[in-house]
Amino acid sequence: xxxxxxxxxxxxxxxxxxxxxxxxxxxxxxxxxxxxxxxxxxxxxxxxxxxxxxxxxxxxxxxxxxxxxxxxxxxxxxxxxxxxxxxxxxxxxxxxxxxxxxxxxxxxxxxxxxxxxxxxxxxxxxxxxxxxxxxxxxxxxxxxxxxxxxxxxxxxxxxxxxxxxxxxxxxxxxxxxxxxxxxxxxxxxxxxxxxxxxxxxxxxxxxxxxxxxxxxxxxxxxxxxxxxxxxxxxxxxxxxxxxxxxxxxxxxxxxxxxxx
Amino acid sequence: xxxxxxxxxxxxxxxxxxxxxxxxxxxxxxxxxxxxxxxxxxxxxxxxxxxxxxxxxxxxxxxxxxxxxxxxxxxxxxxxxxxxxxxxxxxxxxxxxxxxxxxxxxxxxxxxxxxxxxxxxxxxxxxxxxxxxxxxxxxxxxxxxxxxxxxxxxxxxxxxxxxxxxxxxxxxxxxxxxxxxxxxxxxxxxxxxxxxxxxxxxxxxxxxxxxxxxxxxxxxxxxxxxxxxxxxxxxxxxxxxxxxxxxxxxxxxxxxxxxxxxxxxxxxxxxxxxxxxxxxxxxxxxxxxxxxxxxxxxxxxxxxxxxx
Numbered sequence: 001x002x003x004x005x006x007x008x009x010x011x012x013x014x015x016x017x018x019x020x021x022x023x024x025x026x027x028x029x030x031x032x033x034x035x036x037x038x039x040x041x042x043x044x045x046x047x048x049x050x051x052x053x054x055x056x057x058x059x060x061x062x063x064x065x066x067x068x069x070x071x072x073x074x075x076x077x078x079x080x081x082x083x084x085x086x087x088x089x090x091x092x093x094x095x096x097x098x099x100x101x102x103x104x105x106x107x108x109x110x111x112x113x114x115x116x117x118x119x120x121x122x123x124x125x126x127x128x129x130x131x132x133x134x135x136x137x138x139x140x141x142x143x144x145x146x147x148x149x150x151x152x153x154x155x156x157x158x159x160x161x162x163x164x165x166x167x168x169x170x171x172x173x174x175x176x177x178x179x180x181x182x183x184x185x186x187x188x189x190x191x192x193x194x195x196x197x198x199x200x201x202x203x204x205x206x207x208x209x210x211x212x213x214x215x216x217x218x219x220x221x222x223x224x225x226x227x228x229x230x231x232x233x234x235x236x237x238x239x240x241x242x243x244x245x246x247x248x249x250x251x252x253x254x255x256x257x258x259x260x
Numbered sequence: 261x262x263x264x265x266x267x268x269x270x271x272x273x274x275x276x277x278x279x280x281x282x283x284x285x286x287x288x289x290x291x292x293x294x295x296x297x298x299x300x301x302x303x304x305x306x307x308x309x310x311x312x313x314x315x316x317x318x319x320x321x322x323x324x325x326x327x328x329x330x331x332x333x334x335x336x337x338x339x340x341x342x343x344x345x346x347x348x349x350x351x352x353x354x355x356x357x358x359x360x361x362x363x364x365x366x367x368x369x370x371x372x373x374x375x376x377x378x379x380x381x382x383x384x385x386x387x388x389x390x391x392x393x394x395x396x397x398x399x400x401x402x403x404x405x406x407x408x409x410x411x412x413x414x415x416x417x418x419x420x421x422x423x424x425x426x427x428x429x430x431x432x433x434x435x436x437x438x439x440x441x442x443x444x445x446x447x448x449x450x451x452x453x454x455x456x457x458x459x460x461x462x463x464x465x466x467x468x469x470x471x472x473x474x475x476x477x478x479x480x481x482x483x484x485x486x487x488x489x490x491x492x493x494x495x496x497x498x499x500x501x502x503x504x505x506x507x508x509x510x511x512x513x514x515x516x517x518x519x520x521x522x523x524x525x526x527x528x529x530x531x532x533x534x535x536x537x538x539x540x541x542x543x544x545x546x547x548x549x550x551x552x553x554x555x556x557x558x559x560x561x562x563x564x565x566x567x568x
Contacts, residue, residue: 088345
């Protein structure tokens with residue numbers, strides 16, 4: 001099975017690199033780097049006094065956590081079967097000697113790798129642009145690596161969930177948009193346990209130092225009733241395992257018909 | 261001879277629409293052609309025997325094993341789908357090596373096999389060009405290359421000759437016959453009788469999701485020849501032509517289209533009719549402008565056979 005997964009992964013990592021979609025999303029994730037450059041220039045000119053760490057927190061919350069990882073997960077995850085159906089290339093895959101489970105896991109890992117490269121590059125560069133100065137310490141580097149790891153975990157969870165939608169639904173993108181930018185945006189601000197029905201809640205729980213953020217967008221944390229970090233990590237890992245398994249199960253038994 | 265592909269009572273619906281109904285068919289090594297008009301159920305049958313679809317009723321087995329989700333069978337199977345679909349951004353070579361890598365061949369083996377397949381379909385010159393830049397014929401040939409590159413024992417080819425120019429058709433027909441000579445089992449679908457005749461003498465007629473007849477080409481020809489053919493001839497002397505042919509026993513009916521200066525004959529012996537027509541054309545006084553067959557398509561022939 002592992003060998004089959006590696007075969008599918010290699011093919012789709014290569015295909016993914018060559019696709020126009022990869023270029024589009026790479027440009028989109030680079031928007032954070034561009035914004036960081038503008039802000040840094042603004043600060044150097046003396047128009048902004050706020051600390052680079054605080055500005056990056058806002059970046060992290062608004063652009064990366066609530067927008068980019070959801071968008072990457074949505075478009076790559078929901079296309080896991082839909083792209084093969086739309087382009088009618090599915091028979092090339094399903095008539096080969098690889099298990100259907102290996103197809104889903106291989107494609108998932110290929111897309112996770114591609115999107116991780118986009119994400120981590122954007123996070124590292126924008127952090128360094130905003131914070132690199134003579135006082136920069138190794139501790140700061142560890143902080144950004146920690147941010148990257150948390151965002152990566154979020155990306156993996158969203159990608160798994162949207163992959164599940166992609167194998168289950170004929171038109172997963174609309175439901176995915178409603179979930180990613182509707183449900184996720186709203187439910188995390190509900191009090192009590194309701195907010196735990198969102199992926200974003202567990203990601204925010206891993207950023208405890210910002211539970212009472214003083215940034216301009218600190219209101220985004222106000223209602224957070226954080227889950228313990230270890231539990232949050234386990235739940236995120238559980239989301240990946242459960243939804244990826246469901247996606248594999250559906251793809252193994254469901255037959256897919258072309259539009260006509 | 262032992263059947264390689266065994267289909268028993270296969271039925272498949274798409275909602276309320278019937279795809280195929282109670283098809284029982286054993287296919288042996290050699291070339292078997294599925295002949296039928298568009299929408300007859302050929303592609304549905306092929307999708308079921310290649311594990312792309314599940315039948316609602318019935319079973320299918322290749323080499324005695326069920327096909328759905330059976331990767332051991334897929335290793336021995338090559339499938340050329342009907343749709344003109346590709347990973348457009350890949351080059352022909354990347355497309356083949358990418359799919360070959362799914363069989364677990366190493367990089368060198370993938371390249372060697374891809375080169376061999378490209379050579380067989382004569383696409384070596386354009387192998388490093390993106391597929392999106394290929395002509396219709398080239399796309400059809402690269403699709404056939406991906407079917408044969410892993411050297412399968414069973415080839416399922418859905419309309420493999422569509423989109424090819426006459427020379428391309430001849431090459432692919434030759435290639436398919438080479439596979440037959442190598443002892444492989446080849447199933448080909450087509451809705452064009454002359455193409456099928458050039459490929460094989462073993463034909464299965466499919467219509468409205470059912471097998472109408474199965475036999476060698478002569479048997480099928482007999483069936484088809486018993487179908488009355490309509491032949492429309494446009495000529496300034498169309499009345500003279502009608503008079504000259506009306507006495508022939510194989511002419512069943514004659515009707516006129518005076519406004520078009522044309523006459524329509526109905527005959528159940530097309531070959532004899534045309535032999536006589538050739539003789540008449542040699543008559544210096546007779547001038548023919550156009551000969552057409554209003555019902556010269558498989559649909560009409562099949563409708564006739566169903567009514568019988």
